[in-house]
Amino acid sequence: MRFTDRERAVQAAVARGLVGTAEPVAGLLDVGGIRRAVGELRAAFEEFAAPGTPVLHAFAVKAASLVPVLRLLAQEGLGCEVASPGELALARAAGVPVARTVLDSPAKTLAELREALALGITVNADNPEELARIDGLMATAPSTAPIGLRVNPQIGGGSIGAMSTATGTSKFGVALRDEGAREWVVRAVLARPWLTRLHAHVGSQGMPLELMAAGVRTLFELAEEINAKAGRRRIDTLDIGGGLPVNFSSDTATPTYREYAALLRSAVPGLFSGRYGIVTEFGRSLLAKQGLVLARVEYAKTAGGRAIAVTHAGAQVATRTVFAPESWPIRVAAYDAEGRSKTGEPVAQNVAGPCCFAGDLIAENRALPLLESGDHIALLDTGAYYFSTHFAYNSLPRPGIYGFSAAADGTVRFATIRSPQTLEELVAESGGAHGEELGGLDGQR
Ligand SMILES: *Cc1c(COP(=O)(O)O)cnc(C)c1O
Numbered sequence: 001m002r003f004t005d006r007e008r009a010v011q012a013a014v015a016r017g018l019v020g021t022a023e024p025v026a027g028l029l030d031v032g033g034i035r036r037a038v039g040e041l042r043a044a045f046e047e048f049a050a051p052g053t054p055v056l057h058a059f060a061v062k063a064a065s066l067v068p069v070l071r072l073l074a075q076e077g078l079g080c081e082v083a084s085p086g087e088l089a090l091a092r093a094a095g096v097p098v099a100r101t102v103l104d105s106p107a108k109t110l111a112e113l114r115e116a117l118a119l120g121i122t123v124n125a126d127n128p129e130e131l132a133r134i135d136g137l138m139a140t141a142p143s144t145a146p147i148g149l150r151v152n153p154q155i156g157g158g159s160i161g162a163m164s165t166a167t168g169t170s171k172f173g174v175a176l177r178d179e180g181a182r183e184w185v186v187r188a189v190l191a192r193p194w195l196t197r198l199h200a201h202v203g204s205q206g207m208p209l210e211l212m213a214a215g216v217r218t219l220f221e222l223a224e225e226i227n228a229k230a231g232r233r234r235i236d237t238l239d240i241g242g243g244l245p246v247n248f249s250s251d252t253a254t255p256t257y258r259e260y261a262a263l264l265r266s267a268v269p270g271l272f273s274g275r276y277g278i279v280t281e282f283g284r285s286l287l288a289k290q291g292l293v294l295a296r297v298e299y300a301k302t303a304g305g306r307a308i309a310v311t312h313a314g315a316q317v318a319t320r321t322v323f324a325p326e327s328w329p330i331r332v333a334a335y336d337a338e339g340r341s342k343t344g345e346p347v348a349q350n351v352a353g354p355c356c357f358a359g360d361l362i363a364e365n366r367a368l369p370l371l372e373s374g375d376h377i378a379l380l381d382t383g384a385y386y387f388s389t390h391f392a393y394n395s396l397p398r399p400g401i402y403g404f405s406a407a408a409d410g411t412v413r414f415a416t417i418r419s420p421q422t423l424e425e426l427v428a429e430s431g432g433a434h435g436e437e438l439g440g441l442d443g444q445r
Contacts, residue, residue, distance in 0.1 A: 124147075292379060317387045317391075334375065387399060
Protein backbone atom coordinates (compact mmCIF):
# COMPACT_ATOMS: atom_id res chain seq x y z
CA MET A 1 0.00 0.00 0.00
CA ARG A 2 1.48 3.29 -1.03
CA PHE A 3 1.66 6.00 1.61
CA THR A 4 -0.53 8.48 -0.29
CA ASP A 5 -3.13 5.79 -1.08
CA ARG A 6 -3.26 4.92 2.61
CA GLU A 7 -3.79 8.55 3.64
CA ARG A 8 -6.61 8.94 1.12
CA ALA A 9 -8.25 5.63 1.99
CA VAL A 10 -8.28 6.36 5.74
CA GLN A 11 -9.81 9.79 5.21
CA ALA A 12 -12.42 8.43 2.80
CA ALA A 13 -13.30 5.54 5.13
CA VAL A 14 -13.94 7.98 7.98
CA ALA A 15 -15.84 10.40 5.74
CA ARG A 16 -18.13 7.60 4.52
CA GLY A 17 -18.71 6.20 7.99
CA LEU A 18 -17.10 2.81 7.33
CA VAL A 19 -15.51 3.57 10.68
CA GLY A 20 -17.35 5.82 13.11
CA THR A 21 -19.47 5.70 16.22
CA ALA A 22 -21.64 2.85 14.89
CA GLU A 23 -18.79 0.71 13.55
CA PRO A 24 -15.71 1.66 15.53
CA VAL A 25 -13.27 -0.67 13.78
CA ALA A 26 -12.83 -2.01 10.25
CA GLY A 27 -10.24 -3.64 8.01
CA LEU A 28 -9.14 -2.07 4.71
CA LEU A 29 -7.40 -3.87 1.82
CA ASP A 30 -5.75 -2.13 -1.13
CA VAL A 31 -6.83 -3.85 -4.34
CA GLY A 32 -4.14 -2.17 -6.44
CA GLY A 33 -1.52 -3.22 -3.92
CA ILE A 34 -2.73 -6.83 -4.01
CA ARG A 35 -2.52 -6.87 -7.81
CA ARG A 36 0.99 -5.40 -7.72
CA ALA A 37 2.16 -7.99 -5.14
CA VAL A 38 0.79 -10.86 -7.24
CA GLY A 39 2.48 -9.40 -10.32
CA GLU A 40 5.82 -9.24 -8.49
CA LEU A 41 5.50 -12.85 -7.32
CA ARG A 42 4.66 -14.16 -10.76
CA ALA A 43 7.37 -12.11 -12.48
CA ALA A 44 10.05 -13.30 -10.02
CA PHE A 45 9.49 -16.97 -10.79
CA GLU A 46 8.97 -16.40 -14.52
CA GLU A 47 12.30 -14.61 -14.68
CA PHE A 48 14.29 -17.51 -13.23
CA ALA A 49 12.41 -20.66 -14.28
CA ALA A 50 13.19 -22.29 -17.62
CA PRO A 51 10.54 -21.42 -20.23
CA GLY A 52 7.57 -23.78 -20.01
CA THR A 53 8.14 -24.72 -16.33
CA PRO A 54 4.71 -25.25 -14.76
CA VAL A 55 4.47 -22.89 -11.77
CA LEU A 56 1.44 -22.71 -9.47
CA HIS A 57 1.30 -20.04 -6.79
CA ALA A 58 -1.22 -21.36 -4.26
CA PHE A 59 -2.16 -18.62 -1.79
CA ALA A 60 -2.21 -19.86 1.82
CA VAL A 61 -5.87 -19.31 2.68
CA LYS A 62 -5.24 -19.01 6.41
CA ALA A 63 -3.49 -15.70 5.72
CA ALA A 64 -6.74 -14.09 4.48
CA SER A 65 -9.76 -16.38 4.76
CA LEU A 66 -12.09 -14.08 2.79
CA VAL A 67 -13.97 -15.34 -0.25
CA PRO A 68 -13.80 -12.11 -2.35
CA VAL A 69 -10.06 -11.89 -1.74
CA LEU A 70 -9.55 -15.50 -2.85
CA ARG A 71 -11.65 -14.75 -5.93
CA LEU A 72 -9.56 -11.68 -6.76
CA LEU A 73 -6.36 -13.70 -6.36
CA ALA A 74 -7.78 -16.47 -8.56
CA GLN A 75 -8.59 -13.87 -11.25
CA GLU A 76 -4.93 -12.86 -11.06
CA GLY A 77 -3.93 -16.49 -11.75
CA LEU A 78 -3.29 -17.77 -8.24
CA GLY A 79 -4.57 -20.96 -6.63
CA CYS A 80 -5.23 -21.78 -2.98
CA GLU A 81 -3.44 -23.79 -0.31
CA VAL A 82 -6.09 -25.02 2.11
CA ALA A 83 -5.64 -26.77 5.43
CA SER A 84 -9.15 -27.53 6.67
CA PRO A 85 -12.63 -28.33 5.33
CA GLY A 86 -13.55 -24.69 6.02
CA GLU A 87 -10.68 -23.32 3.96
CA LEU A 88 -11.50 -25.73 1.15
CA ALA A 89 -15.13 -24.53 1.24
CA LEU A 90 -13.95 -20.91 0.98
CA ALA A 91 -11.72 -21.70 -1.99
CA ARG A 92 -14.56 -23.51 -3.73
CA ALA A 93 -16.99 -20.67 -2.99
CA ALA A 94 -14.47 -18.32 -4.59
CA GLY A 95 -14.45 -20.47 -7.73
CA VAL A 96 -10.81 -21.53 -7.41
CA PRO A 97 -10.32 -24.41 -9.88
CA VAL A 98 -9.55 -27.79 -8.26
CA ALA A 99 -6.45 -28.01 -10.44
CA ARG A 100 -5.14 -24.97 -8.56
CA THR A 101 -6.08 -26.18 -5.07
CA VAL A 102 -3.61 -27.84 -2.71
CA LEU A 103 -4.66 -29.53 0.54
CA ASP A 104 -2.07 -29.53 3.33
CA SER A 105 -3.01 -30.23 6.90
CA PRO A 106 -1.44 -32.39 9.55
CA ALA A 107 -4.82 -33.78 10.66
CA LYS A 108 -6.83 -34.67 7.55
CA THR A 109 -9.66 -37.05 8.36
CA LEU A 110 -10.48 -40.04 6.19
CA ALA A 111 -13.57 -38.20 4.91
CA GLU A 112 -11.52 -35.13 3.95
CA LEU A 113 -9.02 -37.27 2.08
CA ARG A 114 -11.79 -39.12 0.28
CA GLU A 115 -13.44 -35.86 -0.81
CA ALA A 116 -10.18 -34.27 -1.94
CA LEU A 117 -9.18 -37.29 -4.01
CA ALA A 118 -12.65 -37.49 -5.55
CA LEU A 119 -12.51 -33.80 -6.46
CA GLY A 120 -9.02 -34.10 -7.94
CA ILE A 121 -7.43 -31.66 -5.52
CA THR A 122 -3.69 -31.96 -4.87
CA VAL A 123 -3.09 -33.66 -1.53
CA ASN A 124 0.17 -33.47 0.38
CA ALA A 125 0.29 -36.33 2.88
CA ASP A 126 1.88 -35.44 6.19
CA ASN A 127 2.98 -38.76 7.65
CA PRO A 128 3.15 -42.55 7.15
CA GLU A 129 -0.27 -43.21 8.69
CA GLU A 130 -1.91 -40.71 6.35
CA LEU A 131 -0.15 -42.29 3.40
CA ALA A 132 -1.54 -45.68 4.47
CA ARG A 133 -5.05 -44.17 4.48
CA ILE A 134 -4.48 -42.87 0.97
CA ASP A 135 -3.29 -46.36 -0.04
CA GLY A 136 -6.65 -47.70 1.08
CA LEU A 137 -8.62 -45.03 -0.76
CA MET A 138 -6.60 -45.45 -3.96
CA ALA A 139 -7.20 -49.22 -3.86
CA THR A 140 -10.98 -48.81 -3.76
CA ALA A 141 -11.40 -45.61 -5.83
CA PRO A 142 -8.29 -44.78 -7.89
CA SER A 143 -7.86 -41.03 -8.30
CA THR A 144 -5.80 -38.96 -10.70
CA ALA A 145 -5.36 -36.21 -8.10
CA PRO A 146 -1.70 -35.20 -7.74
CA ILE A 147 -0.37 -36.57 -4.47
CA GLY A 148 2.71 -35.47 -2.60
CA LEU A 149 4.48 -36.15 0.66
CA ARG A 150 5.47 -33.43 3.09
CA VAL A 151 8.93 -33.73 4.53
CA ASN A 152 10.62 -31.83 7.34
CA PRO A 153 14.19 -31.04 6.31
CA GLN A 154 15.01 -30.42 10.02
CA ILE A 155 17.25 -27.51 9.11
CA GLY A 156 16.43 -25.61 12.30
CA GLY A 157 14.15 -22.77 13.37
CA GLY A 158 14.01 -19.04 12.79
CA SER A 159 13.52 -16.20 15.26
CA ILE A 160 9.93 -17.17 16.23
CA GLY A 161 9.70 -20.67 17.69
CA ALA A 162 5.95 -21.00 17.17
CA MET A 163 6.35 -20.27 13.45
CA SER A 164 9.30 -22.59 12.78
CA THR A 165 8.20 -25.81 11.11
CA ALA A 166 11.59 -27.35 10.33
CA THR A 167 12.97 -27.89 13.82
CA GLY A 168 14.08 -31.35 14.96
CA THR A 169 10.74 -32.07 16.64
CA SER A 170 8.26 -30.09 14.50
CA LYS A 171 4.86 -31.76 14.14
CA PHE A 172 4.81 -31.35 10.34
CA GLY A 173 5.86 -33.84 7.68
CA VAL A 174 8.22 -36.80 7.73
CA ALA A 175 11.31 -35.83 9.75
CA LEU A 176 13.95 -36.52 7.14
CA ARG A 177 17.03 -36.72 9.37
CA ASP A 178 15.51 -39.19 11.83
CA GLU A 179 17.11 -42.62 11.64
CA GLY A 180 15.88 -44.54 8.61
CA ALA A 181 13.41 -41.80 7.58
CA ARG A 182 15.08 -40.79 4.34
CA GLU A 183 15.33 -44.41 3.20
CA TRP A 184 11.67 -44.89 4.15
CA VAL A 185 10.62 -41.90 2.03
CA VAL A 186 12.58 -43.18 -0.97
CA ARG A 187 10.98 -46.63 -0.67
CA ALA A 188 7.52 -45.13 -0.06
CA VAL A 189 7.69 -43.11 -3.29
CA LEU A 190 9.16 -45.95 -5.37
CA ALA A 191 6.36 -48.27 -4.21
CA ARG A 192 3.57 -45.84 -5.19
CA PRO A 193 3.34 -44.75 -8.84
CA TRP A 194 0.83 -42.05 -7.90
CA LEU A 195 3.11 -40.38 -5.35
CA THR A 196 4.75 -37.78 -7.61
CA ARG A 197 5.39 -34.71 -5.46
CA LEU A 198 7.47 -33.63 -2.51
CA HIS A 199 6.48 -30.75 -0.23
CA ALA A 200 8.26 -28.69 2.41
CA HIS A 201 7.24 -25.49 4.20
CA VAL A 202 9.96 -24.63 6.68
CA GLY A 203 8.43 -21.70 8.52
CA SER A 204 6.36 -18.52 8.49
CA GLN A 205 7.92 -15.19 9.47
CA GLY A 206 11.26 -15.01 11.21
CA MET A 207 13.02 -17.46 8.86
CA PRO A 208 16.30 -16.25 7.31
CA LEU A 209 16.12 -16.61 3.50
CA GLU A 210 19.27 -18.74 3.49
CA LEU A 211 17.61 -21.25 5.81
CA MET A 212 14.51 -21.33 3.60
CA ALA A 213 16.69 -21.98 0.57
CA ALA A 214 18.52 -24.75 2.46
CA GLY A 215 15.15 -26.42 3.04
CA VAL A 216 14.30 -26.22 -0.67
CA ARG A 217 17.75 -27.62 -1.48
CA THR A 218 17.11 -30.64 0.75
CA LEU A 219 13.77 -31.17 -1.00
CA PHE A 220 15.40 -30.97 -4.41
CA GLU A 221 18.21 -33.37 -3.50
CA LEU A 222 15.71 -35.89 -2.17
CA ALA A 223 13.78 -35.73 -5.46
CA GLU A 224 16.99 -36.21 -7.43
CA GLU A 225 17.92 -39.21 -5.31
CA ILE A 226 14.51 -40.81 -5.83
CA ASN A 227 14.51 -40.16 -9.56
CA ALA A 228 18.06 -41.53 -9.92
CA LYS A 229 17.07 -44.72 -8.06
CA ALA A 230 13.97 -45.11 -10.21
CA GLY A 231 15.88 -44.41 -13.41
CA ARG A 232 13.12 -42.03 -14.48
CA ARG A 233 11.25 -38.97 -13.31
CA ARG A 234 9.10 -40.32 -10.47
CA ILE A 235 8.98 -36.99 -8.61
CA ASP A 236 7.79 -34.39 -11.11
CA THR A 237 6.78 -31.46 -8.90
CA LEU A 238 8.32 -29.72 -5.89
CA ASP A 239 6.09 -27.71 -3.55
CA ILE A 240 8.42 -25.28 -1.76
CA GLY A 241 5.83 -23.81 0.64
CA GLY A 242 5.55 -20.15 1.58
CA GLY A 243 7.05 -18.27 4.50
CA LEU A 244 8.73 -15.25 2.90
CA PRO A 245 9.10 -12.91 5.90
CA VAL A 246 7.47 -9.48 6.02
CA ASN A 247 9.17 -6.29 7.15
CA PHE A 248 6.78 -4.83 9.74
CA SER A 249 8.91 -1.77 10.46
CA SER A 250 8.55 0.37 7.32
CA ASP A 251 6.54 0.88 4.13
CA THR A 252 9.18 -0.91 2.07
CA ALA A 253 8.40 -4.51 1.17
CA THR A 254 11.61 -6.42 1.93
CA PRO A 255 12.78 -9.02 1.18
CA THR A 256 11.26 -9.13 -2.29
CA TYR A 257 10.07 -12.20 -4.21
CA ARG A 258 12.78 -11.45 -6.74
CA GLU A 259 15.48 -11.57 -4.05
CA TYR A 260 14.18 -14.92 -2.84
CA ALA A 261 13.89 -16.37 -6.35
CA ALA A 262 17.42 -15.15 -7.16
CA LEU A 263 18.72 -16.81 -4.00
CA LEU A 264 16.94 -20.06 -4.92
CA ARG A 265 18.45 -19.83 -8.38
CA SER A 266 21.96 -19.79 -6.91
CA ALA A 267 21.35 -22.21 -4.00
CA VAL A 268 19.26 -24.75 -5.92
CA PRO A 269 19.84 -24.14 -9.64
CA GLY A 270 18.14 -27.42 -10.63
CA LEU A 271 14.84 -26.18 -9.18
CA PHE A 272 14.43 -23.87 -12.17
CA SER A 273 15.82 -26.28 -14.79
CA GLY A 274 12.37 -27.12 -16.10
CA ARG A 275 12.65 -30.74 -14.95
CA TYR A 276 10.28 -30.06 -12.06
CA GLY A 277 6.99 -28.27 -11.82
CA ILE A 278 6.99 -25.76 -8.95
CA VAL A 279 4.28 -24.98 -6.41
CA THR A 280 4.57 -22.11 -3.92
CA GLU A 281 2.32 -21.34 -0.95
CA PHE A 282 2.92 -17.72 0.03
CA GLY A 283 0.45 -16.00 2.34
CA ARG A 284 1.70 -13.21 4.58
CA SER A 285 4.13 -11.71 2.06
CA LEU A 286 1.34 -11.25 -0.50
CA LEU A 287 -1.16 -9.44 1.69
CA ALA A 288 0.36 -8.07 4.92
CA LYS A 289 1.42 -4.76 3.44
CA GLN A 290 -1.85 -4.33 1.52
CA GLY A 291 -4.06 -4.03 4.60
CA LEU A 292 -4.67 -2.03 7.75
CA VAL A 293 -7.00 -2.01 10.72
CA LEU A 294 -8.69 1.36 11.22
CA ALA A 295 -10.18 2.04 14.66
CA ARG A 296 -11.64 4.89 16.68
CA VAL A 297 -10.06 6.12 19.87
CA GLU A 298 -12.91 5.94 22.38
CA TYR A 299 -11.16 7.50 25.38
CA ALA A 300 -7.85 9.11 26.25
CA LYS A 301 -6.68 8.85 29.85
CA THR A 302 -3.60 8.57 32.01
CA ALA A 303 -2.46 6.05 34.62
CA GLY A 304 0.71 6.33 36.69
CA GLY A 305 1.82 9.18 34.47
CA ARG A 306 1.42 7.15 31.26
CA ALA A 307 -0.91 8.39 28.52
CA ILE A 308 -3.30 5.66 27.39
CA ALA A 309 -5.50 5.66 24.29
CA VAL A 310 -8.37 3.20 24.66
CA THR A 311 -9.24 2.18 21.10
CA HIS A 312 -11.49 -0.39 19.44
CA ALA A 313 -8.60 -2.43 18.00
CA GLY A 314 -7.14 -4.99 20.37
CA ALA A 315 -6.69 -8.71 20.72
CA GLN A 316 -9.79 -9.45 18.62
CA VAL A 317 -8.06 -8.18 15.46
CA ALA A 318 -4.38 -8.27 16.43
CA THR A 319 -4.20 -11.46 18.44
CA ARG A 320 -0.56 -12.35 17.90
CA THR A 321 0.66 -8.81 18.54
CA VAL A 322 -1.23 -8.63 21.84
CA PHE A 323 -0.20 -12.07 23.11
CA ALA A 324 3.36 -12.12 21.75
CA PRO A 325 4.33 -8.43 21.40
CA GLU A 326 8.07 -9.14 21.20
CA SER A 327 7.62 -11.39 18.16
CA TRP A 328 4.90 -9.37 16.42
CA PRO A 329 5.43 -5.61 16.86
CA ILE A 330 3.40 -3.54 14.40
CA ARG A 331 3.38 0.11 13.38
CA VAL A 332 0.57 2.37 14.55
CA ALA A 333 -0.36 5.53 12.64
CA ALA A 334 -2.33 8.35 14.29
CA TYR A 335 -5.19 10.19 12.58
CA ASP A 336 -7.57 12.88 13.77
CA ALA A 337 -11.37 12.75 13.94
CA GLU A 338 -11.61 13.41 10.18
CA GLY A 339 -9.05 10.77 9.33
CA ARG A 340 -6.20 13.18 8.57
CA SER A 341 -2.68 12.30 9.69
CA LYS A 342 -2.08 13.75 13.15
CA THR A 343 0.88 15.99 13.60
CA GLY A 344 2.33 17.21 16.88
CA GLU A 345 5.07 16.32 19.30
CA PRO A 346 5.35 12.54 19.78
CA VAL A 347 4.36 11.49 23.29
CA ALA A 348 5.09 8.05 24.73
CA GLN A 349 1.71 6.36 25.20
CA ASN A 350 0.02 3.00 25.42
CA VAL A 351 -2.33 2.09 22.60
CA ALA A 352 -4.89 -0.20 24.19
CA GLY A 353 -7.72 -2.32 22.80
CA PRO A 354 -11.30 -2.84 24.01
CA CYS A 355 -10.84 -6.29 25.59
CA CYS A 356 -11.23 -6.79 29.32
CA PHE A 357 -7.75 -7.95 30.21
CA ALA A 358 -4.82 -5.74 31.13
CA GLY A 359 -2.51 -7.08 28.45
CA ASP A 360 -4.78 -5.96 25.62
CA LEU A 361 -2.19 -3.52 24.27
CA ILE A 362 -1.25 -2.98 20.64
CA ALA A 363 1.76 -0.86 21.58
CA GLU A 364 3.33 0.06 24.90
CA ASN A 365 5.20 3.30 25.52
CA ARG A 366 5.01 4.16 21.80
CA ALA A 367 5.91 7.70 20.71
CA LEU A 368 2.97 9.11 18.73
CA PRO A 369 1.19 12.47 18.48
CA LEU A 370 -0.98 12.52 21.61
CA LEU A 371 -4.19 10.62 20.82
CA GLU A 372 -7.50 12.11 21.92
CA SER A 373 -11.00 10.69 22.05
CA GLY A 374 -12.61 10.73 18.61
CA ASP A 375 -9.24 10.30 16.86
CA HIS A 376 -8.40 7.22 14.82
CA ILE A 377 -5.50 4.81 14.69
CA ALA A 378 -4.38 2.52 11.90
CA LEU A 379 -2.54 -0.73 12.56
CA LEU A 380 -0.28 -1.02 9.54
CA ASP A 381 0.79 -4.12 7.58
CA THR A 382 -2.17 -6.08 8.92
CA GLY A 383 -3.57 -7.36 5.59
CA ALA A 384 -2.68 -10.97 6.46
CA TYR A 385 -3.57 -12.95 9.59
CA TYR A 386 -5.02 -9.93 11.47
CA PHE A 387 -8.61 -8.77 10.81
CA SER A 388 -9.31 -11.81 8.67
CA THR A 389 -8.51 -14.10 11.61
CA HIS A 390 -10.79 -12.69 14.28
CA PHE A 391 -10.54 -13.80 17.92
CA ALA A 392 -14.01 -13.82 19.52
CA TYR A 393 -12.93 -12.68 23.00
CA ASN A 394 -15.49 -10.60 24.93
CA SER A 395 -18.02 -11.39 22.17
CA LEU A 396 -16.66 -8.50 20.15
CA PRO A 397 -18.24 -8.72 16.70
CA ARG A 398 -16.13 -9.38 13.61
CA PRO A 399 -15.47 -6.01 11.99
CA GLY A 400 -16.38 -5.14 8.42
CA ILE A 401 -13.67 -5.44 5.80
CA TYR A 402 -13.54 -3.24 2.71
CA GLY A 403 -11.41 -3.35 -0.38
CA PHE A 404 -10.43 0.02 -1.78
CA SER A 405 -8.87 1.46 -4.88
CA ALA A 406 -7.35 4.91 -4.88
CA ALA A 407 -7.22 6.64 -8.26
CA ALA A 408 -4.48 9.04 -9.30
CA ASP A 409 -6.89 11.98 -8.99
CA GLY A 410 -7.40 11.19 -5.31
CA THR A 411 -10.82 9.55 -5.49
CA VAL A 412 -11.26 6.38 -3.45
CA ARG A 413 -13.78 3.63 -4.17
CA PHE A 414 -14.74 0.89 -1.73
CA ALA A 415 -16.19 -2.61 -2.12
CA THR A 416 -17.41 -4.68 0.81
CA ILE A 417 -15.38 -7.83 1.41
CA ARG A 418 -17.11 -8.85 4.63
CA SER A 419 -20.01 -7.07 6.31
CA PRO A 420 -19.65 -6.23 9.99
CA GLN A 421 -21.08 -9.03 12.11
CA THR A 422 -24.46 -8.10 13.60
CA LEU A 423 -25.35 -8.74 17.21
CA GLU A 424 -28.07 -11.16 16.04
CA GLU A 425 -25.44 -13.20 14.19
CA LEU A 426 -23.22 -13.08 17.24
CA VAL A 427 -25.98 -14.40 19.49
CA ALA A 428 -26.77 -17.18 17.00
CA GLU A 429 -23.11 -18.16 16.81
CA SER A 430 -23.00 -18.29 20.60
CA GLY A 431 -25.67 -20.98 20.90
CA GLY A 432 -28.65 -18.62 20.82
CA ALA A 433 -30.87 -21.33 19.28
CA HIS A 434 -30.33 -23.72 22.19
CA GLY A 435 -32.37 -22.28 25.02
CA GLU A 436 -34.16 -24.83 27.16
CA GLU A 437 -32.20 -28.04 26.72
CA LEU A 438 -29.39 -27.26 29.13
CA GLY A 439 -31.65 -26.45 32.07
CA GLY A 440 -33.63 -29.62 31.27
CA LEU A 441 -30.69 -31.82 32.23
CA ASP A 442 -31.18 -33.00 35.81
CA GLY A 443 -27.66 -33.34 37.17
CA GLN A 444 -27.02 -33.61 40.90
CA ARG A 445 -26.97 -30.35 42.78
C1 LIG B 1 1.00 -21.14 6.87
C2 LIG B 1 1.48 -21.93 5.73
C3 LIG B 1 1.87 -21.30 4.55
C4 LIG B 1 1.92 -19.79 4.39
O1 LIG B 1 2.93 -19.20 5.15
P1 LIG B 1 3.20 -17.63 5.00
O2 LIG B 1 4.23 -17.35 6.04
O3 LIG B 1 1.93 -16.92 5.25
O4 LIG B 1 3.72 -17.39 3.63
C5 LIG B 1 2.23 -22.09 3.47
N1 LIG B 1 2.23 -23.43 3.56
C6 LIG B 1 1.89 -24.08 4.69
C7 LIG B 1 1.89 -25.56 4.71
C8 LIG B 1 1.51 -23.35 5.81
O5 LIG B 1 1.17 -23.99 6.94
